[in-house]
Amino acid sequence: MNDREIRRKQMQDALDAQKTQKDRNVMGQFSTPYPLALDIMQYMRSLIGTDNVSFIEPSIGMGVFYSAFTEAFVGGGHALGFEIDPHYFKPASEFWQGMNLEMRCSDFLAQKPDELFDMLVANPPYVRHHHIDNETKVRLQKTVQRQTGITISGLAGLYCYFMMLSSAWLKEGGLSCWLVPSEFMDVNYGEAVKCYLMQNVQLLHIHRFKADDLQFADALVSSCIVIFRNSKPTADQEIKFSLGGSINNPETVKSIDMSQLKAKDKWTNLFTDEAPINEPQATLGDFFTIKRGIATGDNDFFILDKETIAKYEIPQQFLRPILPSPRYIKGDRINSDNGLPALKHQQFLFTCSLPESVLKERYPKVWKYVRQGYERGVQKGYICSRRSPWYSCEEREPAAIVVPYMGRAGTDNRLFRFILNDSKAITTNVYLLLYPKPQYARCMKDETVLTEVWHELNTIPTDTLSRNGRFYGGGLRKIEPNELMRTPAGAIASLLTLRTSYQQLSLFG
Ligand SMILES: C[S@@+](CC[C@H](N)C(=O)[O-])C[C@H]1O[C@@H](n2cnc3c(N)ncnc32)[C@H](O)[C@@H]1O
Incomplete structure (x- = not known):
């Protein structure tokens, strides 16, 4: 030189x-x-x-x-x-x-x-x-x-x-x-x-x-x-x-x-x-680990709005922000309002690992809410009956990119849209969550790169995604985490490369 x-x-x-x-x-x-x-x-x-x-x-x-x-x-x-x-x-x-x-x-x-x-x-x-x-x-x-x-x-x-x-x-x-x-x-x-x-x-x-x-x-x-x-x-x-x-x-x-x-x-x-x-x-699986959102066992019981939270004085420690059903999400981006999704109806997952005796003593109002669940028989459901205590849900990290796992052709929203989630909300199992693999996590922390990846994901032709997913009557398509991971992702590869x-x-x- x-x-x-x-x-x-x-x-x-x-x-x-x-x-x-x-x-x-x-x-x-x-x-x-x-x-x-x-x-x-x-x-x-x-x-x-x-x-x-x-x-x-x-x-x-x-x-x-x-x-x-x-x-x-x-x-x-x-x-x-x-x-x-x-x-x-x-x-x-x-x-x-x-x-x-x-x-x-x-x-x-x-x-x-x-x-x-x-x-x-x-x-x-x-x-x-x-x-x-x-x-x-x-x-x-x-x-x-x-x-x-x-x-x-x-x-x-x-x-x-x-x-x-x-x-x-x-x-x-x-x-x-x-x-x-x-x-x-x-x-x-x-x-x-x-x-x-x-x-x-x-x-x-x-x-x-x-x-x-x-x-x-x-x-x-x-x-x-x-x-x-x-x-x-x-x-x-x-x-x-x-x-x-x-x-x-x-x-x-x-x-x-x-x-x-x-x-x-x-x-x-x-x-x-x-x-x-x-x-x-x-394939997408080279870049992301893809997981289903959590199965609560009873969404009516576990997903709360602000009124219920106020009524039973449920403290923050038992709450996780959670995205509403995809049909309430217009567009492909969820902005953050101090970590909460900036949406009209904010929802929270109720989850608590304290034993009943402690809950009863320390949080009588929360116990009252749990009792209500008992009365409805929520604890007897397949998922709840296998948990201890039954009102303690799985933990999930929020993911920056989420996908509704099910879609219907011909509706307003694109079938299998990738949603950029700027908030800290997790999701129920109607979404799949995309977590970058460790070697790409740092790179995707950069907002520009993440946005580019998100744009690129949304250019994957619907046909390519549906090919890996399953067909149901009435134009319904579903895609499971392993099927989404098998989807070819040449453009993502080039971008991250x-x-x-x-x-x-x-x-x-
Ligand atoms: C990939 S870099 C290559 C620079 C240089 N040729 C090298 O190899 O080191 C591309 C360069 O093109 C410049 N650039 C971007 N858009 C341009 C445009 N429309 N017309 C002229 N230059 C442009 C950028 O500012 C950048 O310096």
């Missing part, structure tokens, strides 16, 4: 440290490790075969790729970099002053080309779709349609728009190289990108990093590098699919014929000759 790169990296770290993780997530501000940037640049140099090339970076950050460009392309030509955020733009422009690099502080996706380049290399912002405001999304979708003739899904991340809209800046035959999440190869929203790579440009090479790479401790899917030429595709074109190791020294290489590629297929299956999916497909892998940037280093 040269001295200049050492100084650049120090600035990069200092600038990153001034931002919150949340801000960096929203703007997709995660820098490429220099060894990886250099590896990519050296590969591009070998493809192009000359040093004298002009270079464009649509999302330049502190300029790690430019740094690698000056190293790999000795005396390389003019370069142009876009950066939307002055936080990086200002120090980067000062840092690179005197070099043959022009920097512009603007939104790359809102620019019209005024110059054409030989080469583009980018690690575009991995901003997920719900952080793209609607107006921008619609504008970008229209631009993609106009420029490429392809309809792109509203669920596509910002990097897809970068990939599909950047060729306008390239000379005919210019080379484009993208470090992007490999999820586009498998998920529905990636279809537009795959169509683009097959129909609009000449796809040359996709290198996929291996998910079981030791440095990828939590990773179930990996990033990839996509390289294409700004030329019309040809029918007899061969495409290199390499896997593992580095782009200059992959573990395996396959040559794929254009006719083998279909936009609807999962391309990650094409990298090896092994049976499809050589990495097990991620990105978050957890970025937290350990030794990744490619």
Whole structure:
């Protein structure tokens, strides 16, 4: 690493440290490790075969790729970099002053080309779709349609728009190289990108990093590098699919014929000759332990409203906030009112482990309530009769994401909606509770990550969820914890992989 790169990296770290993780997530501000940037640049140099090339970076950050460009392309030509955020733009422009690099502080996706380049290399912002405001999304979708003739899904991340809209800046035959999440190869929203790579440009090479790479401790899917030429595709074109190791020294290489590629297929299956999916497909159970809410044994007795609590002077220690039935929950988010669900009708679970004699003596009013239960025969029910004392319910931790376990097609609410529960309320067994696995718990404590996961869960097609659940008459569907855990969760895997892998940037280093 040269001295200049050492100084650049120090600035990069200092600038990153001034931002919150949340801000960096929203703007997709995660820098490429220099060894990886250099590896990519050296590969591009070998493809192009000359040093004298002009270079464009649509999302330049502190300029790690430019740094690698000056190293790999000795005396390389003019370069142009876009950066939307002055936080990086200002120090980067000062840092690179005197070099043959022009920097512009603007939104790359809102620019019209005024110059054409030989080469583009980018690690575009991995901003997920719900952080793209609607107006921008619609504008970008229209631009993609106009420029490429392809309809792109509203669920596509910002990097897809970068990939599909950047060729306008390239000379005919210019080379484009993208470090992007490999999820586009498998998920529905990636279809537009795959169509683009097959129909609009000449796809040359996709290198996929291996998910079981030791440095990828939590990773179930990996990033990839996509390289294409700004030329019309040809029918007899061969495409290199390499896997593992580095782009200059992959573990395996396959040559794929254009006719083998279909936009609807999962391309990650094409990298090896092994049976499809050589990495097990991620499921919700990889990320969450899913439990049923508690079975009270008699909801009429155990679930109390504020009036009953006041009447029998039931103290806090015997009460747990509990969510009402899903039919009383409009929308997919429950706000917190000092830990209680911010809902019109707040309800509480009554649970007490004190023996009857103690209860009678210390809390005569509460005992009066329990006596009432006796009179109704609540203690004789199947569940209550197996508990001691019968009025002591199971304990449950509140969960940040809950799902009504039963739904009916054709009602106002989406079948199997994932509800974000900001309150400390637990639930009865009409809900399933999703608890992050220990290795993801810290990451999901971050509100931005949690919200992204929740959004992503709600994009799992109803069909996929119903496939694992059970069908009943009248359009009724039910899903049990183990069935929900078996649901494929590729997008969650990518999201959490990105978050957890970025937290350990030794990744490619
Ligand atoms: C993933 S980072 C990569 C930065 C740099 N290329 C690297 O590899 O270190 C993406 C960068 O794009 C910037 N960015 C986000 N949206 C942008 C836009 N619409 N136009 C230009 N830059 C953008 C972010 O501020 C961030 O610095």
